[in-house]
Amino acid sequence: MNERVWLASYPKSGNTWFRLLIGCLTLKDGASVDVNETAAKGGIASARLPFDHVTLIESDLLTLDEIDLLRPRVYEAMAQSLEEEPEDAGQAPDLEFVKTHDAYTLTPSGEPLMAGARGAKAAILIVRDPRDVVASLANHNQSTLDEAIAVMNNPAGALCAKSDRIHKQLRQIMLSWSGYAASWLDQRDIPVHLVRYEDLKQDTAATFAEAMAFAGQPISLEEAARAARLVDFSELQTQERERGFGEKPVKTEAFFRKGQMGGWREELTAEQVERIEAAHAPMMARLGYALSPRLERTG
Amino acid sequence: MKFFNVSGLVVASEIDLPWRPADAVTTPDVTIRQGETPTDLSGAVEFGPTWRIAGDQFLMRIPGIARFLLISGREITFEIEDGAAPEDVAVFIIGTVFGILLHQRQQIVLHASAVRVGDKAVLFCGPSGAGKSTMAAALNQQGYQLLTDDVCAIDLDASGTLVAQSDGRRLKLWEQAIKGLDLAERKAEAVRSRLEKFYVEPHEPTNQTLPLGAVYVLREHRPPHQEGIERPNVVDAALFVRRNAYRPRLVAAMAQKDRYFRSAAAIAAGPGVFLLTRPLAFKALPGVIEGLERHWREIGLIGAAP
DSSP states (O other): OOEEEEEEEOSSSSHHHHHHHHHHTTOOTTOOOOHHHHHHTTOBTTBHHHHHHHHOSOGGGSOHHHHHHHHHHHHHHHHTTTTOOHHHHOSOOSEEEEEEOOOSOBOTTSSBTTOHHHHOSEEEEEEOOHHHHHHHHHHHHTOOHHHHHHHHHOTTOEESOOSSSOOSBOOEEOOOHHHHHHHHHHOOSSOEEEEEHHHHHHSHHHHHHHHHHHHTOOOOHHHHHHHHHHTOHHHHHHHHHHHOOTTSOTTOSOSSOOOOSSTHHHHSOHHHHHHHHHHHHHHHHHHTOOOOHHHHHHO | OEEEEETTEEEEESSOOSSEEOSSOOOOSEEEEEOOOOSOOTTOSEEETTEEEETTEEEEEETTTEEEEEETTTEEEEEEOTTOOGGGHHHHIIIIIHHHHHHHTTOEEEEEEEEEETTEEEEEEOSTTSSHHHHHHHHHHTTOOEEESSEEEEEEOTTSOEEEOOOOOOEEEEHHHHHHTTOGGGEEEESSTTSSEEEEOOSSOOOOOEEEEEEEEEEEOOTTSOSEEEOOOHHHHHHHHHHTBSSHHHHHHTTOHHHHHHHHHHHHHTTOEEEEEEOOOGGGHHHHHHHHHHHHHHTTSSOOOO
16 A cells, blocks of 8 residues: 555645655756656546546546546545556555645545545645746736636636547546635644745755655655755746746746746736735635735725 | 347347347347345355445446346346346446446457457547547547447457457437437437437448557546647556456456456557557547548558558
8 A cells, every 4th residue: 555645736826846856856966857748647636547547447438526426536546556557667656745726625425535544544735825836827828817816716616627639637626726725724534735836946955845745755854955956936937947847837938937936026917916916815714824915094 | 029139249138228139030149127135145255335246246326226236247136226227237237337347358458449440449538528429420520430438348358359349339329429429310319318428320330340540548638648649658558458358347356357458468569559548629530530530541450652
């Protein structure tokens, strides 16, 4: 039995960066990180192929709800290593970190989509100031800022949800930006550790080491600091420029865009900021994101 | 009973299936019946969340649709589950259930669509969503006959040549692909009432069994993969073929790894296994087809351009 930890985040909140940090832990001295190779490890919970492999059913002949009904069974099977192909995959790690943009929701039959404690032993939830997510999400989706805000404010937000085509991934119900965070923080099936993008940015080593200790794979501050140096944001940008990055949407210019904090002050209009804050004020307060003064005055 | 020719076999079925009707009524290799089907198999040694293997029996469950019991690669019994639409069962029988049966028969079966190029079969492999059917449909529009869609059984003929079996299958395409390929006129019924995926009548399907000409593994053009056609070494090629078994999990569960490795090595050393890395966009298809035709001239599947 291998142990799994979900790396849960709303899109554009630092999930890939966090996985790259983990990937650096096993790099030998002097080796440099390869963003494409390292980011791909562990995969994403919504990948279509493992579902098809484990169930033997072509997921594209099932409705989106029928797929969700089966997903808990798939995560249970994967947690029990039923899917492993030893000579292809090499030695399976004891602890596997698996990315997910799925909110922690219940299937149509009322059980947790992520299979509760049978799917993973814990979750690390990575959050980022929603005002900074806006421009990053707009860039990722090649949409306008207003469209990105509409996605984040949609209580039924979902990825890969079109019904006239096959998406590479299974549908992921994200809920709204607030709903996403609440779904993971308020579930009581598995322990969850909160990582704020901003804390990861300000003190990468300490924040990363703390999360790894929670996951049950303690590392020294020195190891964490080395990982942080290896995946410095400018290094990620350089690699993407030179070799490309496989997770970048085809039409988007760059996946690793700015990686900044507080960029929203220059990128969003006051009205856009207000729309995000009005929709997410309670969760922002809960996660320690201060509302801008204007809204505090009016609110 | 209705009789069909599928993957080199004669299949008799109580229900109509979207396969090619048999040329003549003979003793069937496989019989498909509706009847009582167990909910579990005792003594299962290999299993997944939706399936069980015990001896020569294989139980498959598609929740909310039907359960299927496959015995010795010869008999399929199925029972429709409460609330399911009976017309939803056919597409699963011709796909995953028959694919499992071919695995049970120790057949090499690839997750591939195939067209005829010259006098050979050219296969396009990949998992769901890789673009197999779209590639076959686009080539079919250019006059290449359709051999099979989605499931492709490989055999050795009497002279020891690797051959691909035709199935008289129709293409299955999503609404987006039907629009992207401008195939609305050939669109038939939905594969399931609740899906926007439809059967599409091919131009000139062929019912011949053809020697393998080439096997392409489809990949999307994304870093770190470079666009184009490349030939991997034999060891990698064999691994690519096995990963594109119709149900790779069953290759391990049914102890068929050696069998697949030997066939894959023979394909790689003979007709050739190639990685075809291209953008997934519909507008890229004409360029991809040009590249393929250039490659077919290079490897001698078609004559030099006039």
